[in-house]
Amino acid sequence: LAMIGQLRDAITNEELRLHYLPKVDQPDGHVTCVEALVRWQHPDRGLLSPDQFVPLAEQTGLIDDLTRWVLTTALRQLSVWRRVRDDLSVAVNISERSMNHLDLPQMVFDALTETGVPPASLLLEITEAALVADQERAGVVMQHLSGAGVRLSLDDFGEGFTSLSHLAELPLNELKIDRIFVKDMLESPNDTAIVRSVVELGHNLNLEVVAEGVETAEILAALNELGVNGVQGYFFTPPLPATEIMDWIGART
Numbered sequence: 001l002a003m004i005g006q007l008r009d010a011i012t013n014e015e016l017r018l019h020y021l022p023k024v025d026q027p028d029g030h031v032t033c034v035e036a037l038v039r040w041q042h043p044d045r046g047l048l049s050p051d052q053f054v055p056l057a058e059q060t061g062l063i064d065d066l067t068r069w070v071l072t073t074a075l076r077q078l079s080v081w082r083r084v085r086d087d088l089s090v091a092v093n094i095s096e097r098s099m100n101h102l103d104l105p106q107m108v109f110d111a112l113t114e115t116g117v118p119p120a121s122l123l124l125e126i127t128e129a130a131l132v133a134d135q136e137r138a139g140v141v142m143q144h145l146s147g148a149g150v151r152l153s154l155d156d157f158g159e160g161f162t163s164l165s166h167l168a169e170l171p172l173n174e175l176k177i178d179r180i181f182v183k184d185m186l187e188s189p190n191d192t193a194i195v196r197s198v199v200e201l202g203h204n205l206n207l208e209v210v211a212e213g214v215e216t217a218e219i220l221a222a223l224n225e226l227g228v229n230g231v232q233g234y235f236f237t238p239p240l241p242a243t244e245i246m247d248w249i250g251a252r253t
């Protein structure tokens, strides 16, 4: 496919962009973390969403170069932001394939060293699917990262089938409830029950619990009643480019 070559060139030619989605702490409404989300400014096809090229990168091995670019770019940006906001951290999504590479920790440590960002100011978001693929190896990679102080979040939680005993053993800091359970919460008693149970499970395991896909004030209120620690979603803002996200955060405080 022509697109594989184009994507390889896109990484070196700086055609990739990062947008940032704030995580809004609850109940105080502070923003102390932004999630980096990659886009591809394609010369002919416009701005492509990650769903249009991350799976291709995973299949072809380009994902390691992509992940390295995202990590380095997000941490460089964070090091600039931290001169004025030293409590800010950044979250980076780690693909299933990268998660199962034993050299992921070294890639992460190199990016931290290069940018001077403290490990605790980086949160890696790992999907449940990535853990199911090779539980043992993923556990080793996570222990290595966590041991160095990097923070770890289990993304899209509820979509996969992580066993509860496995979950308790992993060095996680955060559970992120998948938005499929959040978006219909108000109409669906089942979804509300799932969200309530995940919040309770997370808190019993000493994890922060974040809900994504918050689109209305009513859902935000319902989530607060259940005691979530953070929220993300279009109710606040869609993902924004670097300059706009800092203006957005600044305007809130």
Ligand code: G
Binding pocket: 036, 037, 038, 049, 050, 051, 054, 070, 093, 094, 095, 096, 239
């Ligand atoms: O930004 P958007 O909602 O279009 O993202 C769609 C999906 O792409 C989400 O599941 C998100 O986690 C994933 N994604 C966004 N940026 C990255 C990235 O830098 N690396 C990986 N592996 N996935 C990403």
Ligand code: G
Binding pocket: 021, 037, 093, 125, 155, 156, 212, 213, 214, 215, 232, 233, 234, 235, 239
């Ligand atoms: O899988 P992951 O959690 O990384 O996906 C993050 C993506 O979810 C972001 O790229 C963002 O575009 C999308 N997203 C975030 N909040 C909302 C929301 O409130 N509604 C919808 N439809 N998508 C959202």
Ligand code: MN
Binding pocket: 035, 093, 125, 155
């Ligand atoms: Mn994510």
Ligand code: NA
Binding pocket: 155, 156, 176, 178, 179, 212
């Ligand atoms: Na998600």
